Structure formats: C-alpha cells, structure tokens
Amino acid sequence: MRQYDDLVEVRKGPVPDDGPQQFLWRGRLWQVREVLAHWVETGAWWLRRPEERPGRSELLREREVWRVSAARGRAVATADDPGFGVFDLAFDPTRGVWRLAGSLD
Template sequence: MRRYDDSVEVRRGRVDGAVHDDAPAQFLWRGRLWKVRIVLARWVETGAWWSSREVGAALGTDSECDPRSATDLLGEREVWRVEAGPRADELGVFELTFDHDGGRWALVGCDD
C-alpha cells in the first residue's frame, strides 16, 4: 500500500459493510470523484502518546517538560479502509482518516 497524506473532500452516507449511515460514501481525490463500494474495516487510532515529552519526564529520560508543548493524549482519528472506484470495474483499496480535532479528512493509503 502506498502512503499519502492528501486532503480530500468526503461525503458521508450509507455504504455496504458499514454499521452506521455516516460512512464515507464518496471522496474527491486529485480531481476525481471516487465512489465507495464497500467498507472493509473501520478503527480509531490515538496519537503517539508514548513518545511525548510528558512520558519522558515521568520516566526520567527527559529533564525539561515545556507545558506549551503538551501532547493531546486524547486526540483520536477514525480510519476507514474502503474499496472505491470512479466506476464499478475500476476499483482500489483506500485508507481514509478523519481527524476529530481538526475536522480534516485525508487519504493516507492507496492500493489500486
């Protein structure tokens, strides 16, 4: 799977394989509209809290902890692995993420 960090516009809706009606149903990537045919998986990821300065300070491996650089330990993003294509005979597998803090959708992986 190739890795990206490209902003995308997403329209949510009902998609096969999704539990709720708010799955990514379509997304606009690089000037093309991709229709999601099926949701393969969905999970939630947290930030890399284990590499924060606060954890280093607690373990005694980082002597200075600047409170202005505090990592949001509760920050999460949804990850959706979907099968999508501009047409039914032209499909690929994509990973889309939604960052709740920034309200940003991104395409982070593609296997087409």
C-alpha cells in the same frame, strides 16, 4: 501500503452507517463500493513526551480511519481495473478534516 497525507473532500452516508460514500482526491471523484474496516487510532505517544509540551500530549489526539474499496465514478469496477483501489480515509475530529492516509497497491 503506499502512504499519503493528502487532504480529501468526503461525502458521508446516512445514519446508521454514516461512513464515507464518495471522496474527491486529486480532482477525481471516487465512489465507495464497500467499507472493509473501521477503527480509531490514538496519537503517536512514542514521538513526544507529554512533559516536553504540557497539555499537548499526543495521546489525546485521535483519528477515525475507514478502509474502503472504491472506483472512479464507475457503476461497475473490478480489482483488475486501474480505476479501482483500496484506500484508508482518516477523519481528524479536532480539526474537522479528512485525509487520504494510504492506498493498497
């Protein structure tokens, strides 16, 4: 997995799925073809001890991650197509921002 920390603009789908349907990354629109996984991650508790920054524990930080397969605006795309990929999109609810966390090569 190639790691990123790029801000992206995400358009979410309707309830009940409410997952990402499109995202804009580096000036290109990607259409989500399938949600492969969805999970919640907590902060990196091992990087900072709470006593070093009272009230700012990393355990309190969470982000919602969606692993999706997506294509660059094409109606039909395959895994062999360079305009197709698998991406991890992460939403930080405390900041209200989406980031592209990684992509599978």
